[in-house]
Amino acid sequence: MQFRFAHNNLNVLDLDRSLAFYKDALGLTEARRKEAADGSFIIVFLSDGGLTPHQLELTWLKDRKEPYNLGENEFHLAFRVDDYEAAHQKHAEMGCICFENPTMGIYFISDPDGYWLEIIPTK
Numbered sequence: 161m162q163f164r165f166a167h168n169n170l171n172v173l174d175l176d177r178s179l180a181f182y183k184d185a186l187g188l189t190e191a192r193r194k195e196a197a198d199g200s201f202i203i204v205f206l207s208d209g210g211l212t213p214h215q216l217e218l219t220w221l222k223d224r225k226e227p228y229n230l231g232e233n234e235f236h237l238a239f240r241v242d243d244y245e246a247a248h249q250k251h252a253e254m255g256c257i258c259f260e261n262p263t264m265g266i267y268f269i270s271d272p273d274g275y276w277l278e279i280i281p282t283k
Contacts, residue, residue, distance in 0.1 A: 167205060167215040168237055170275050171228055175202060175220035177272050182206055182216070185254060185269060186239055186277070191215060228273060236268065236276040244281035251279070 172178040182188040191207035199222060206216040216237070241247040244265075251257050251269050258270040268276045 165214050167217045169217040169219055170271075170273065171219045171221065171224070172273050173220075173224060173227060174272065175204065175218065178218055178220075179204065179206075181256075181272050182218075185251060185256060185271075188216060230274050233274065233276055236278050238278040238280055240280055240282045242282045244279070247279055 179190065186208075188206040188208060191205045193205070194203045196202070201222060202220045204218045204220075206218065208214075248257075248267060251267070254269075256269040256271075258268050258276060260267040266278055266280050268278050270276055
């Protein structure tokens with residue numbers, strides 16, 4: 161028996177805003193989408209263009225109006241980037257850097273719903 165990663169899910173309040181953020185900040189694009197027959201939710205899977213098989217699933221619940229309680233936000237997704245300096249500059253210009261650790265050579269960005277995404281250089 162073998163298990164492989166398939167995807168991670170994040171619930172979002174504004175699907176269009178989140179799709180635009182993930183495309184602009186990380187270059188992720190829509191791979192597929194599922195819509196509930198009753199229109200109560202939409203699920204969108206984002207891909208890194210085939211660099212990895214892993215996908216990010218964004219779930220939008222139509223009737224949800226209040227922000228999600230992320231607790232102490234002690235979880236995150238990590239992304240490797242081949243041009244760390246250019247990525248850092250882009251994210252600084254976007255105003256989405258929420259934490260930096262120069263000693264470790266990493267930083268975090270925050271998406272529109274407050275989820276943290278770690279940016280690490282490819283070594």
